[in-house]
Amino acid sequence: MSGEFGIVRRCFAPLAKGEAALGLGDDAAVFSPPPGRSLVATADAMISGVHFLPDDPPDTIARKLLRVNLSDLAAMGAEPLGYLLTCAWPKGWKEDWIEGFAQGLAEDQERYGIALLGGDTVGTPGTLSLSLTALGTVEAGRAMTRSGARVGDSVFVSGTLGRAAFGLLVRRGGLLGLNQDLRTALTEAYRLPDPRLDLGRALVEKRLATACLDVSDGLLADLGHICQASGLGAVLWSEHLPLSEPVQEAVAEDLETFPLVLTGGDDYELCFTAAPGAAEELMSLAQQLGLPLTQVGEMQGGSGVRVLDRDGNALIVQAEGWQHF
Amino acid sequence: MSGEFGIVRRCFAPLAKGEAALGLGDDAAVFSPPPGRSLVATADAMISGVHFLPDDPPDTIARKLLRVNLSDLAAMGAEPLGYLLTCAWPKGWKEDWIEGFAQGLAEDQERYGIALLGGDTVGTPGTLSLSLTALGTVEAGRAMTRSGARVGDSVFVSGTLGRAAFGLLVRRGGLLGLNQDLRTALTEAYRLPDPRLDLGRALVEKRLATACLDVSDGLLADLGHICQASGLGAVLWSEHLPLSEPVQEAVAEDLETFPLVLTGGDDYELCFTAAPGAAEELMSLAQQLGLPLTQVGEMQGGSGVRVLDRDGNALIVQAEGWQHF
Numbered sequence: 001m002s003g004e005f006g007i008v009r010r011c012f013a014p015l016a017k018g019e020a021a022l023g024l025g026d027d028a029a030v031f032s033p034p035p036g037r038s039l040v041a042t043a044d045a046m047i048s049g050v051h052f053l054p055d056d057p058p059d060t061i062a063r064k065l066l067r068v069n070l071s072d073l074a075a076m077g078a079e080p081l082g083y084l085l086t087c088a089w090p091k092g093w094k095e096d097w098i099e100g101f102a103q104g105l106a107e108d109q110e111r112y113g114i115a116l117l118g119g120d121t122v123g124t125p126g127t128l129s130l131s132l133t134a135l136g137t138v139e140a141g142r143a144m145t146r147s148g149a150r151v152g153d154s155v156f157v158s159g160t161l162g163r164a165a166f167g168l169l170v171r172r173g174g175l176l177g178l179n180q181d182l183r184t185a186l187t188e189a190y191r192l193p194d195p196r197l198d199l200g201r202a203l204v205e206k207r208l209a210t211a212c213l214d215v216s217d218g219l220l221a222d223l224g225h226i227c228q229a230s231g232l233g234a235v236l237w238s239e240h241l242p243l244s245e246p247v248q249e250a251v252a253e254d255l256e257t258f259p260l261v262l263t264g265g266d267d268y269e270l271c272f273t274a275a276p277g278a279a280e281e282l283m284s285l286a287q288q289l290g291l292p293l294t295q296v297g298e299m300q301g302g303s304g305v306r307v308l309d310r311d312g313n314a315l316i317v318q319a320e321g322w323q324h325f
Numbered sequence: 326m327s328g329e330f331g332i333v334r335r336c337f338a339p340l341a342k343g344e345a346a347l348g349l350g351d352d353a354a355v356f357s358p359p360p361g362r363s364l365v366a367t368a369d370a371m372i373s374g375v376h377f378l379p380d381d382p383p384d385t386i387a388r389k390l391l392r393v394n395l396s397d398l399a400a401m402g403a404e405p406l407g408y409l410l411t412c413a414w415p416k417g418w419k420e421d422w423i424e425g426f427a428q429g430l431a432e433d434q435e436r437y438g439i440a441l442l443g444g445d446t447v448g449t450p451g452t453l454s455l456s457l458t459a460l461g462t463v464e465a466g467r468a469m470t471r472s473g474a475r476v477g478d479s480v481f482v483s484g485t486l487g488r489a490a491f492g493l494l495v496r497r498g499g500l501l502g503l504n505q506d507l508r509t510a511l512t513e514a515y516r517l518p519d520p521r522l523d524l525g526r527a528l529v530e531k532r533l534a535t536a537c538l539d540v541s542d543g544l545l546a547d548l549g550h551i552c553q554a555s556g557l558g559a560v561l562w563s564e565h566l567p568l569s570e571p572v573q574e575a576v577a578e579d580l581e582t583f584p585l586v587l588t589g590g591d592d593y594e595l596c597f598t599a600a601p602g603a604a605e606e607l608m609s610l611a612q613q614l615g616l617p618l619t620q621v622g623e624m625q626g627g628s629g630v631r632v633l634d635r636d637g638n639a640l641i642v643q644a645e646g647w648q649h650f
Contacts, residue, residue, distance in 0.1 A: 010647040026554075027397040028367035028461075030468045033357070040366060041442055042353035043458060045411035047449045057605040085454040086370035117366055125370045126451025131411040133368060137354075143355045159612055213352055230516075 007095070007121060011102035011171075012085075015109060015116035016137070028118035030276040031081070037137040042072035042127075047130040053171060058097045059104030060191040061130075066108050068216065070195035075214040076143040077204030078136035080197065080297035086131045110265035112197070127141040142204050144212035146229035148213075153210050153273040155234055155297040156282065158196050160244040161219055163189035165264020177253045182246035189244075193268035198289055202272040203272060208282060212272035220317055222271055223297070223305050234300035236262070239310040242294040247263070261316050262307065273299055332420065332446060336427035338442040340434060340441035354442035357404070362462040366395035373453040377516075378496060379458035383422045384429030385516040386455075391433050393541065394459035395520035396593040400539040401457035401468045402529030403461035405522065410455045413449035437522070467529050469537035474598040478535050480551075480559055480622040481607065483521050483594045485569040486544055488514035488523075491582070491590020494575075502578045507571035514569075518593035523614055528597060533607060543588040545642055547596055548622070548630050555598075560629035561587070564635040567619040584642050587632065598624055 025295040033039050044065070048054050052061050066083065073080050085105075089098070109115060117135070126188040153309070167190025170183045171174050178186075178322070211230055215222045218238070227234050241261055250260050274282060279295070298304075307315040360366050366469070373379050377386050391408065398405050410430075414423070434440060442460070470622075492515025494500050495508045503511075521539070528534040536555055540547045544561070552559050566586055570575070576583050599607060604620070611618040632640040 026329065026470050026472075027400040028365045028403070028459075028468075030362045030363050030365050030401065030463065032465060032613040036355045038355050040353045040355050041409055041458070041460065043409035043411050043443055043456075044445045045413055045454075047413050047447055047451070047454075050448060076355065084366055084368035084458050086373050088366050088370055088454050118368055120369045120456075122359070122370045122372055124374060124452055124454060125374050126372070126454065127449055129370075129372075129413050129449060129451065129454040129456075131368075131370065131445075131454075131456035135366065138355065140357060143353075145351050147351075214511045233437065285426050309629050 007098060011098055013115060015102060015105055017115040026294060029082070029084070031117070033125070033137045036140055038140045038143065039137045040073055040076050040078040040138050040194060041133060042069055043133040044069050044072070045129065045131040052070060056191060059101035059107065062101040062104030063108045063192055065104060065132050066128050067110040067193050067195050069127050069132050070112060070197060071193060071214040071216070073134055073136040074195045074197045074200035075212050075270060076138055077200040077212070078138040079201060080112050080114045080136045080145065081193065082115045082135055084133045085119040087121045088129040089121065090128055091123055091125065093128070111275055132274045134232065139204060144200070144204060145211050146211050146213050146226045149211040149226050149230035149232055149273040149299045149301055151232060151301055152276060153299040154276055154279065154295045155223060155236070155271065155273055155299060156216065156293050157219065157242065157269050157271050157296050158199055158291055159225040159269040160247065160292070161244045161267055161269065162247045162261035163244055163264035164309050165260045166247050166250050167191070168266070169257070175250050175253065178246065178249055182249055186246045193266065196270045196291070199231060199270055199291060202285055202289065206285070207282065208278050208285070209274050212270055215271050216266045217265050218245060219263040219271060220305055220307070226273065227303060227305060228297070233300045234305045235295055235300055236305060236307045236309055238315055240294060240296045242292055262317050332423060336423055337441060340427060342440040349621045352429060354407070356442070358462040363465045363467055363468065364470060365398055365401050365403040365461045365463050366402070366458060367394055368456065368458040369394050370454065370456040381516060381582065384423035384432065387426040388433045388517055390455050390457050391430060392518050392520050393593060394457050394614035395437060395522060396541070397519060398459055398461040398593060399520045399522045399525035400537050401463055402537070403463040403468065403523040404526060405437050405438045405461045407460055408549070409442050409458045410444040412446045413454040414446065414472045415453055415606060416448055416450065418453070469525070469529060469534050469597070471536050471538050471551045474536040474551050474555035474557055474624045476624055476626055477601060478598040478624040479601055479604065480548060480561070480598055480624060481618050482540065482544065482567065482596045482621050483539050483616055483618055485525055485567045485572065485617070486540070486592055486594065486600060487572045487586035487589050489518065489573050489591035490568055490585045491575050492516070493591070494582070500578065503571065503574055507574055511571045515591060518591065520593060520615070521595045524595055524616060527610055527614065531606065531610070533603050534597040534599050534611070537595055538567055540592045540594045540596050542590050544596060545587040545630055545632070551596070551598060552628060552630060555624070558625045559622055559630045560625055560631060561622040561632045563617065563632055563640055565621050568618055588643050590625040
């Protein structure tokens, strides 16, 4: 049998491992968080031509959809548990594309130790539209939020900034001065973010962060969210922003691209605040995880985010982050 | 501020009541099921022109999206808790449409005692695409599934059959022989299903059902799912199928429409199986809920669903239910 049931059974049923999903054969998934842990839920949508390019490989589209949601769980310090997926396929969508998509999910399920819990596949006269709800658990009462930052807290980011935004530039035919290796590295960062689940978990376990979120809209906008939720302002030091080699080269090539480091979306690094005394423990955590953690600024009174250059002069950054809509 | 953040804040933030949603201001919702209860999760997508008509009122589209998911919770016997919503709006989508949509959600949240827990709003170059994940809780170990039916169990359905499918016929310009009141009643049944949450809860509390699901693909296909999951066959008695007055009139008008009663989707009544001895208790439950519960057939050995007329002759029904894709 072809149609909805055939494709679900063939491609997606094998992804529904574990008792919770009831083999996708039932109306809903049933599961219980372990004692002492709360449930965490988040949902993100991705649309062809908006959040990925139509000719991106289907397996990386699937994995990005999963990972941007896992990144939200990471930002709360949660352990992922499973996900529900709805897909709206354009009529006549190729089955081998769907198979590649399911293969990408299978690969990342394995990597993150999670399973498909349920969902829906429908046809659409429009564009390929995907929506994923990720569920996880966190120690009860310990989920990190955006609202706990205090005056004097240090602002940290994990990894490096701007890779995804510069990767999108490459995909759109820009940054032609860069060599192929650097272009490929940037493209891959755009296609396949790396949700910082280990970092999120460690920050909760060690009680190191006062506020946390993932950088999906650009550091400037996202730190702005922490400021707003915490009722504070913040300063960012432009010369401390951690840049990967390809981004350094791209900025050297064209200085005009520098604001993308602050406003480019899709990095999915964690931005968090921590008491000044936590610095040493954070440096040892960074070493343990093999993931740079860089202090990029400080929480202050007032409101909004100011960006200062090495001489302490305020930089004007045009676009306040990335808005999908 | 317009764009994503402005609309979310203005229309959707008021829907996020309760601590779990963290006011939609955070990356994910955090909550705990009450002790002794498991979590239940389900997701459904709805696409303009496929699952609703572009000129359906926005508040009924929102409420239908919510209710088809609540119906899945009802089928497991779960108590609804909250939902996550992703919306892909076509560029330039009217804000008053979005306001009407949010108003419909507000109304049904109140009715069902639930809240928006999180989600995502994005733009799309394509069709309006909606996806909703509903979360609920059920007594641990007691969720109803499709797989527990036994030979000799009675097959019951709640309410009446075919109203939504005949309502869609009306919306598409058919059934012109019916009077306006009947046409309106059918259209409303199509637009606004009534998830049988009280029935689902009661079936779990009283341990009355051996298997259960909601009729979303047509009784024939859905009872087929119970058969397959339970490793059994079933017989349906065509003269016992409960029909509302408008559907009776429509069938009288045009006998050719009768198969729709068995194959039409979107009714969202519950179909469940129960031991023959449960009949009396079910009748008193029906009275208590003010909701007809009708025995329409019986589980048997073998496989598949046979439909018998009043003389015991097998009816051939052409389309095996409604497939969205």
